[in-house]
Amino acid sequence: GEDVEQSLFLSVREGDSSVINCTYTDSSSTYLYWYKQEPGAGLQLLTYIFSNMDMKQDQRLTVLLNKKDKHLSLRIADTQTGDSAIYFCAEAVNSGNTPLVFGKGTRLSVIA
Amino acid sequence: DVKVTQSSRYLVKRTGEKVFLECVQDMDHENMFWYRQDPGLGLRLIYFSYDVKMKEKGDIPEGYSVSREKKERFSLILESASTNQTSMYLCASSWTSNTIYFGEGSWLTVV
Numbered sequence: 001g002e003d004v005e006q007s008l009f010l011s012v013r014e015g016d017s018s019v020i021n022c023t024y025t026d027s028s029s030t031y032l033y034w035y036k037q038e039p040g041a042g043l044q045l046l047t048y049i050f051s052n053m054d055m056k057q058d059q060r061l062t063v064l065l066n067k068k069d070k071h072l073s074l075r076i077a078d079t080q081t082g083d084s085a086i087y088f089c090a091e092a093v094n095s096g097n098t099p100l101v102f103g104k105g106t107r108l109s110v111i112a
Numbered sequence: 113d114v115k116v117t118q119s120s121r122y123l124v125k126r127t128g129e130k131v132f133l134e135c136v137q138d139m140d141h142e143n144m145f146w147y148r149q150d151p152g153l154g155l156r157l158i159y160f161s162y163d164v165k166m167k168e169k170g171d172i173p174e175g176y177s178v179s180r181e182k183k184e185r186f187s188l189i190l191e192s193a194s195t196n197q198t199s200m201y202l203c204a205s206s207w208t209s210n211t212i213y214f215g216e217g218s219w220l221t222v223v
Contacts, residue, residue, distance in 0.1 A: 008152075033211070042116075042202055042214035043155075088155070099145060099170070100212060104154030 004103035006089050011109045018076040020106045022089030025070060032065060033090040033100065034074045043088060046074075076108075084110045114139045116215040118203050124221045131190040133218050135203030144186035145204040145212065146170075146178065155202065161186055193222045 003025045012018045024032070029051050035043040049056045049063045049072070056063045062075040076083055086105040093101060119134040137144065145160040147170075157170030159178040167178050175197060179187045186205075190197055198221050206212035 031211075035214075040217075042216045043204075045211060045213065048211065099157055099160055102155045104152070 004089055004091055004101050006087075006103035006106045008104065009107050009109070011111060012079050014079060014081060014110055014112050016079055018074075018079045018083065018108055018110075020074045020076075020087050020089075020108065022072040022074075022103055023070055024072065024089070024091045024101075026091060026093045026101075027067075027070065029091040029093055031092040032063075032072050033088075033092075034061075034063065035088040035090060035102075037086040037088065037105070039085075046087070079108075079110050081110045081112055084108055114141075114205075114213040116203055116205050116213050118201075118215040118218045120218050121216065122219045122221075124223060125190075125193050127194060127222055129190075129193050129222075131193050131220065131222075133188040133190075133201055133203075133220070135186045135188070135205075135215055136184050137186075137205040137213075138184065139205065139207075139213075140183065141205035141207055141213075142183075143206045143208070143212070144180065145206075146176075146186065146188045147202045147204065148172070148199045149202055149217075150199050158188065158201075190220075193220075195222050198222045 033048040034046040036046045060077045064073045088105045089103040090100040116137045146158045147155045161180045177189045201218045203215040204212045
């Protein structure tokens with residue numbers, strides 16, 4: 001079945017790069033997503049990548065996809081205290097109306 | 113901008129009460145979803161709907177029901193609230209199964 005795995009915690013110093021990793025099991029994934037959840041709020045779409053791409057860059061964010069290893073990563077350059085949040089990886093496993101499958105989320109703590 | 117609005121941010125209810133959580137989206141999205149979020153368990157899908165008057169069970173539907181009488185509105189109903197339903201509830205909507213947009217969440221405490 002479908003499964004998305006993430007480590008639960010990551011701690012980095014302000015100004016360093018953060019790398020949040022995710023593995024998934026379904027090779028028929030079409031899109032892979034990163035969502036950000038700040039304390040007490042809902043999930044905000046951060047970025048996404050189509051499964052035929054290897055990399056996507058958007059300002060401080062870089063998404064890398066290794067389809068062979070079913071591994072997705074999110075790199076945040078020059079991490080700031082405002083980046084402290086929970087980051088969720090999610091995959092769309094089919095076209096049509098199958099709900100996204102979410103990981104349990106990685107809590108990023110940025111130390112000043 | 114897509115807007116998904118959950119009418120109640122914080123609720124406190126008594127055990128056995130009937131609870132309604134309301135969600136409205138303004139983007140004419142076909143699909144709507146209800147999740148609950150608990151520490152260490154991530155997001156768990158309760159129910160979803162692909163059309164008006166249509167509903168599908170998610171991973172944890174027990175103790176919940178839903179209503180979708182209009183396209184823009186998706187309600188989650190706890191027929192008889194219990195303390196193990198204390199949680200954060202998240203509504204979401206989308207055009208397809210791909211990008212989904214979330215509301216701000218409703219914190220429910222059952223005492």
